[in-house]
Amino acid sequence: MSAEAAVREVAQRARVASRGLALATRAQKDATLHAMADALLARSEEVLAANAEDVARAEADGTPPNIIDRLRLTDERLAGMAQGLRDVAGLADPVGEVVRGGVLANGLELRQVRVPFGVVGMIYEARPNVTADAAGICLKSGNAVLLRGSSSARSSNAAIVAVLRDAVAASGLEADVVQLVPGDSHDSVKALMRARGLVDVLIPRGGAGLIQSVVNDSTVPVIETGVGNCHVYVDRAADLDKALPLVLNAKTHRTSVCNAAESLLVHADVAEEFLPRVVAALQEAGVTIHGDDAFGSYDDVVVATDDDWGTEYLSLDIAARVVPDLDAALEHIRTWSSGHTDAIVTEDQGAARRFVAEVDSAAVLVNASTRFTDGGEFGFGAEIGISTQKLHARGPMGLPEMTSTKYVVIGDGHVR
Amino acid sequence: MSAEAAVREVAQRARVASRGLALATRAQKDATLHAMADALLARSEEVLAANAEDVARAEADGTPPNIIDRLRLTDERLAGMAQGLRDVAGLADPVGEVVRGGVLANGLELRQVRVPFGVVGMIYEARPNVTADAAGICLKSGNAVLLRGSSSARSSNAAIVAVLRDAVAASGLEADVVQLVPGDSHDSVKALMRARGLVDVLIPRGGAGLIQSVVNDSTVPVIETGVGNCHVYVDRAADLDKALPLVLNAKTHRTSVCNAAESLLVHADVAEEFLPRVVAALQEAGVTIHGDDAFGSYDDVVVATDDDWGTEYLSLDIAARVVPDLDAALEHIRTWSSGHTDAIVTEDQGAARRFVAEVDSAAVLVNASTRFTDGGEFGFGAEIGISTQKLHARGPMGLPEMTSTKYVVIGDGHVR
Numbered sequence: 001m002s003a004e005a006a007v008r009e010v011a012q013r014a015r016v017a018s019r020g021l022a023l024a025t026r027a028q029k030d031a032t033l034h035a036m037a038d039a040l041l042a043r044s045e046e047v048l049a050a051n052a053e054d055v056a057r058a059e060a061d062g063t064p065p066n067i068i069d070r071l072r073l074t075d076e077r078l079a080g081m082a083q084g085l086r087d088v089a090g091l092a093d094p095v096g097e098v099v100r101g102g103v104l105a106n107g108l109e110l111r112q113v114r115v116p117f118g119v120v121g122m123i124y125e126a127r128p129n130v131t132a133d134a135a136g137i138c139l140k141s142g143n144a145v146l147l148r149g150s151s152s153a154r155s156s157n158a159a160i161v162a163v164l165r166d167a168v169a170a171s172g173l174e175a176d177v178v179q180l181v182p183g184d185s186h187d188s189v190k191a192l193m194r195a196r197g198l199v200d201v202l203i204p205r206g207g208a209g210l211i212q213s214v215v216n217d218s219t220v221p222v223i224e225t226g227v228g229n230c231h232v233y234v235d236r237a238a239d240l241d242k243a244l245p246l247v248l249n250a251k252t253h254r255t256s257v258c259n260a261a262e263s264l265l266v267h268a269d270v271a272e273e274f275l276p277r278v279v280a281a282l283q284e285a286g287v288t289i290h291g292d293d294a295f296g297s298y299d300d301v302v303v304a305t306d307d308d309w310g311t312e313y314l315s316l317d318i319a320a321r322v323v324p325d326l327d328a329a330l331e332h333i334r335t336w337s338s339g340h341t342d343a344i345v346t347e348d349q350g351a352a353r354r355f356v357a358e359v360d361s362a363a364v365l366v367n368a369s370t371r372f373t374d375g376g377e378f379g380f381g382a383e384i385g386i387s388t389q390k391l392h393a394r395g396p397m398g399l400p401e402m403t404s405t406k407y408v409v410i411g412d413g414h415v416r
Numbered sequence: 417m418s419a420e421a422a423v424r425e426v427a428q429r430a431r432v433a434s435r436g437l438a439l440a441t442r443a444q445k446d447a448t449l450h451a452m453a454d455a456l457l458a459r460s461e462e463v464l465a466a467n468a469e470d471v472a473r474a475e476a477d478g479t480p481p482n483i484i485d486r487l488r489l490t491d492e493r494l495a496g497m498a499q500g501l502r503d504v505a506g507l508a509d510p511v512g513e514v515v516r517g518g519v520l521a522n523g524l525e526l527r528q529v530r531v532p533f534g535v536v537g538m539i540y541e542a543r544p545n546v547t548a549d550a551a552g553i554c555l556k557s558g559n560a561v562l563l564r565g566s567s568s569a570r571s572s573n574a575a576i577v578a579v580l581r582d583a584v585a586a587s588g589l590e591a592d593v594v595q596l597v598p599g600d601s602h603d604s605v606k607a608l609m610r611a612r613g614l615v616d617v618l619i620p621r622g623g624a625g626l627i628q629s630v631v632n633d634s635t636v637p638v639i640e641t642g643v644g645n646c647h648v649y650v651d652r653a654a655d656l657d658k659a660l661p662l663v664l665n666a667k668t669h670r671t672s673v674c675n676a677a678e679s680l681l682v683h684a685d686v687a688e689e690f691l692p693r694v695v696a697a698l699q700e701a702g703v704t705i706h707g708d709d710a711f712g713s714y715d716d717v718v719v720a721t722d723d724d725w726g727t728e729y730l731s732l733d734i735a736a737r738v739v740p741d742l743d744a745a746l747e748h749i750r751t752w753s754s755g756h757t758d759a760i761v762t763e764d765q766g767a768a769r770r771f772v773a774e775v776d777s778a779a780v781l782v783n784a785s786t787r788f789t790d791g792g793e794f795g796f797g798a799e800i801g802i803s804t805q806k807l808h809a810r811g812p813m814g815l816p817e818m819t820s821t822k823y824v825v826i827g828d829g830h831v832r
Contacts, residue, residue, distance in 0.1 A: 023773055104795060108784055117806050118776070196631075200806050215612075219632060221807045242829030249831035345829075356824050357439055360534070368524055368827030377832070378823070379520060390533050390616050390820035391637045392808040404806035407794070408772050411784030413658030413761075415665035416793070 003187035004194070010179050011146060011198035014119045017176035018144035022116045024173060026093035029140055032171035033089035036139075037082035039167035040132065040160070044078050050159035051128065058152055070127050071153055081132040081160075084382070088136040091381045094400045095142045109410040114403040116142030117200040121181075121192050122384075123148045123214060125206035128156040135164050135178045137384050141402035146199065148181040148192060193218035200404075205385050208312065223393060225385035228258030228340035229312045230370040233329045233355070234278075236269040237348035242367060244277055246345055249369040252285045256314050258386060259341050259373040263309065264320040265329045268294075271322045287316045294322035309336040326351055330358050337361055339388050341373040362388055362395040419603035420610070426595050427562060427614035430535045433592035434560035438532045440589060442509035445556055448587040449505035452555075453498035455583035456548065456576070460494050466575035467544065474568055482672075486543050487569055497548040497576075500798070504552040507797045510816045511558045525826040530819040532558030533616040537597075537608050538800075539564045539630060541622035544572040551580050551594045553800050557818035562615065564597040564605060609634035616820075621801050624728065639809060641801035644674030644756035645728045646786040649745045649771070650694075652685040653764035658783060660693055662761055665785040668701045672730050674802060675757050675789040679725065680736040681745045682710075687738045703732045710738035725752040742767055746774050753777055756804050757789040778804055778811040 001009075021029075040047065051073040058068050094114050101111035120143045122134045131147055138145035149157040157180060165175040181188050193202065196219040204214040208227045215222055232250050234243045250261035266274055271294055279298045282289055289295055290304040301320075308319040309332070323329045333342050343365035344355040352366045363373040373396065375383025380398030387393045393401040417425070437445075456463065467489040474484050510530050517527035536559045538550045547563055554561035565573040573596060581591040597604050609618060612635040620630040624643045631638055648666050650659045666677035682690055687710055695714045698705055705711055706720040717736075724735040725748070739745045749758050759781035760771040768782045779789040789812065791799025796814030803809045809817040 019774070022776075104793070108788060110794060112811075115776070216635060221637075221805065223807070239829065245831050246829060253832050352826075358435070360438075360531070361822070363823040363825060365825040366827065368825050368830040369832055371832045372524060372825055372827075372830065373823070377520070378526060389637065391639070394820050395528075395823045404810050406777070407779040407789070407811045409779060409781040409784050409788055410768075411782065411788075413655065413662060414784040414788065415661050416669050416785055416787045 003183045003185060004191040006182045007188055007191035008195060008198060010182060011119060011192075011195045013176040014144035014146055014179055015198055017174040018116065018118045020174055021139070021144060021177045022095070022118070022142045024142065028171070028173065029093065029142075030089040032139060032168055032173055033085045033136055035167040035171045036132070036136065036164050037085040039163045040078055040082045040085070043163045044075060047078060047156065047159045047163060048073055048075070050155040053155040054153050063152070071156070073128060073156060077129060081129050084129075084133055085136040088140045088382050088399075091140065091399055093140065094403045097400070099405055106414060107411070108414055111408045112405050113408055114400065115406045117402065117404050119144045119146065119199050120402070121146045121148065121195075121199045121202040121220065123189060123192065123202065123204045123206070123210065125150045125210065128153045128160060130205065131157050131160045132164065133382070134384060135161075137382050137399065137402060139168070139177060141399050143402060144177040144179075146179055146181050146192065148189060151184040154184060190217065193220060196220050203385055223385070223387050223397070224389040225387055226258045226340070227312055227338045227388060228260070228386075229263065229310065229336060229338040230259060230261050230341040231263045231265060231333050231337055231343065232261045232370065233265040233323075233333070233342070233344045234267060234270065234274060235326065235329075235344055235346035235348060235351050236267040237351060238267070238270060238345040239347050240270065240274050240277070243274065243345040244281055246343075246367070246369050247278055248281055248285060250343065250371055251282065251287055251318050252316065253369070253371050255316055257371075258312075259370050260314065261343075261370045262311065262313050262319060263336065264318055265323050265332055266320070267326070267329070268322050268324050275322070282318065285316070287318055290317060290319045292321040295320045312338065326354060330355070333359055340386065341365065341370045343368060343370050362386065419599045419601060420607040422598045423604055423607035424611060424614060426598060427535060427608075427611045429592040430560035430562055430595055431614055433590040434532065434534045436590055437555070437560060437593045438511070438534070438558045440558070444587070444589065445509065445558075446505040448555060448584055448589055449501045449552055451583040451587045452548070452552065452580050453501040455579045456494055456498045456501070459579045460491060463494060463572065463575045463579060464489055464491075466571040469571040470569050479568070487572075489544060489572060493545060497545050500545075500549055501552040504556045504798050504815075507556065507815055509556065510819050513816070515821055522830060523827070524830055527824045528821050529824055530816065531822045533818065533820050535560045535562065535615050536818070537562045537564065537611075537615045537618040537636065539605060539608065539618065539620045539622070539626065541566045541626065544569045544576060546621065547573050547576045548580065549798070550800060551577075553798050553815065553818060555584070555593060557815050559818060560593040560595075562595055562597050562608065564608060567600040570600060606633065609636060612636050619801055639801070639803050639813070640805040641803055642674045642756070643728055643754045643804060644676070644802075645679065645726065645752060645754040646675060646677050646756055647679045647681060647749050647753055647758040648677045648786065649681040649749070649758070649760045650683060650686065650690060651742065651745075651760055651762035651764060651767050652683040653767060654683070654686060654690075654761040655763055656686065656690050656693070659690065659761040660697055662759075662783070662785050663694055664697055664701060666759065666787055667698065667703055667734050668732065669785070669787050671732055673787075674728075675786050676730065677759075677786045678727065678729050678734060679752065680734055681748055682736070682738050683742070683745070684738050684740050691738070698734065701732070703734055706733060706735045708737040711736045728754065742770060746771070749775055754804060756802065757781065757786045759784060759786050778802065
């Protein structure tokens with residue numbers, strides 16, 4: 001069977017299974033999520049053995065240690081995955097929520113209610129915990145899911161999905177609501193992107209290259225996630241004692257994540273006072289500064305090029321520039337931001353107001369670290385990714401963002 | 417200049433102009449909308465003269481009278497367009513609306529607020545009134561708009577846009593928030609579909625062919641609108657005295673619209689009583705019935721093929737079938753519906769509940785004509801189209817559906 005035929009077959013099965021799932025009660029879904037968590041713990045040896053195969057293969061291929069660390073599962077990480085499923089069980093069911101409703105002048109009852117999409121395709125890289133997270137979030141939001149993880153994690157993903165499917169079936173729902181996309185080649189990804197009508201939405205999670213290729217080639221509607229070239233702008237009216245720890249936190253708290261800061265802009269009026277402090281603090285934390293001329297006058301600062309302004313480093317690097325005023329900061333961000341998260345540090349209400357109004361990003365922060373743009377931090381309880389597009393969902397996506405809506409209209413023989 | 421370069425240039429100008437529009441107050445936008453309405457009336461001779469050119473060209477080309485009627489403008493229709501702009505001025509401004517908000521446990525203030533998309537591309541056929549409607553809705557929702565109407569209406573559209581742009585500029589906003597897409601060829605449509613990054617969303621309005629081609633070829637995110645293969649299902653528990661006028665209204669009230677009924681399903685238990693009544697009433701109203709065997713036993717009923725079940729006639733034709741039970745009705749709708757609007761006629765609460773839950777369409781109606789799926793009827797005040805997709809917006813789209821959102825987070829030096 002061709003990759004396309006194989007993918008269409010699982011998508012068709014997902015479509016059929018999604019109908020029953022869409023009608024499942026919250027009680028059924030929550031019981032299933034707990035059963036999935038129980039099964040992951042009960043069959044941990046099986047999953048860890050499969051994961052050991054992936055790790056051994058990666059080591060033989062000379063994969064860098066930090067990538068292998070992302071790939072590796074432990075009893076502790078499995079416990080985290082199980083807890084994640086239980087956490088999703090504890091969240092409100094978005095399906096059936098009445099978004100708006102009322103009675104029209106002619107007596108028709110009108111309600112807009114949340115309904116599942118149907119079938120969701122997830123394309124993601126490396127970390128096998130995403131397999132359980134995505135399965136849990138999709139199941140709770142009433143969607144069948146087709147999972148296409150990294151081929152480097154194929155044994156782990158196959159084992160996790162086998163365990164989850166058994167738990168789903170034992171709980172009385174159809175196992176086909178959770179499926180792996182068959183095939184390791186790019187052909188299977190391509191087939192998934194072309195399964196319009198069978199797959200309702202595709203969510204790519206990973207590097208810029210993966211996301212760009214999905215956006216360009218998919219005929220299935222896509223929700224873009226995650227590329228974060230995030231800025232911190234230290235205004236002339238900044239409280240520098242707040243600005244310093246904030247910049248450090250945004251850059252160094254965790255470097256491999258999309259909400260880490262990648263660029264620092266400093267107003268010229270505070271440069272003389274702030275630059276020595278921030279350069280010293282960043283360098284002490286191990287950060288390489290890619291700076292403009294002003295930053296370049298400090299030791300060990302690398303000269304920045306336009307490439308630096310546009311780069312999501314995901315490492316202990318930061319691009320840094322002094323700007324003459326707020327307008328220049330806004331212009332820099334308009335030119336280079338990926339539209340994920342940008343922050344201003346200021347005590348000036350007018351500057352904050354302008355920054356919030358004019359920066360066109362999923363999240364705009366005042367006097368807070370970029371690291372707060374996160375479903376967990378926002379209190380959503382679970383997150384499938386962070387959308388950087390404007391259609392449907394923007395910013396961290398929780399359970400409600402994994403649904404569509406339907407208008408229900410009740411009359412008594414009404415005609416126009 | 418190539419079509420692509422020309423389109424990118426207007427899109428770039430729209431992008432720049434959209435920034436000022438995004439910051440405009442409701443008062444500024446409403447004053448501009450009234451100025452646009454005033455200008456259309458004040459310069460009606462100019463617009464009608466341009467329209468007369470389009471009509472003369474269409475007549476010379478042998479265009480059918482019903483298409484020419486859609487193309488033709490009159491003083492009355494211009495007055496309707498002006499009133500439409502004033503109606504939009506009277507609607508609440510969606511921009512800045514707080515969708516949700518609160519204070520997190522750590523004291524961060526979190527708000528999700530509505531913001532404009534930025535630049536909206538409209539691709540539409542025939543009726544020149546759409547030009548003013550779309551310009552008004554986009555302006556009120558803070559979006560710059562690129563209008564690509566039918567080439568048969570090119571003189572009318574050019575005149576309307578010239579009038580509207582003058583009014584926009586005289587009101588103090590940038591004229592480039594309303595622009596025509598240059599060029600008449602398909603190349604300009606193609607360039608619009610490829611202007612990802614410059615254009616935020618494309619909304620095609622027109623026939624299935626147009627919409628399909630935009631969905632397949634566009635790299636700009638698309639909101640699909642309008643194809644309506646709508647069903648009315650008359651259940652065994654239907655009140656036939658309600659069902660008869662409802663079927664007639666859904667089919668004959670206006671045939672050229674997407675919410676007109678195109679298929680009739682009748683439960684076998686009521687077929688003997690209902691078929692003679694509904695066949696007679698539909699035929700008396702001039703409707704051609706494309707029926708299955710049961711309907712085929714009546715005079716003048718044409719034999720239906722699978723093509724009929726899948727056709728959006730947009731004319732005085734209806735496909736008709738007797739089904740053995742509710743399950744068969746649901747299966748027929750699942751197979752053939754375009755996901756726009758489907759209605760059940762029943763007094764049985766259980767049947768209504770199943771139909772509402774299981775029919776996967778933008779609008780599901782109980783004991784009401786399909787003709788009610790409409791932004792005006794739903795009380796939205798203005799409608800840019802009816803989305804038949806599941807991402808972002810589903811069903812009639814009013815002003816809020818023409819916006820994205822942004823998270824605004826206010827702290828006081830918060831770090832993680």
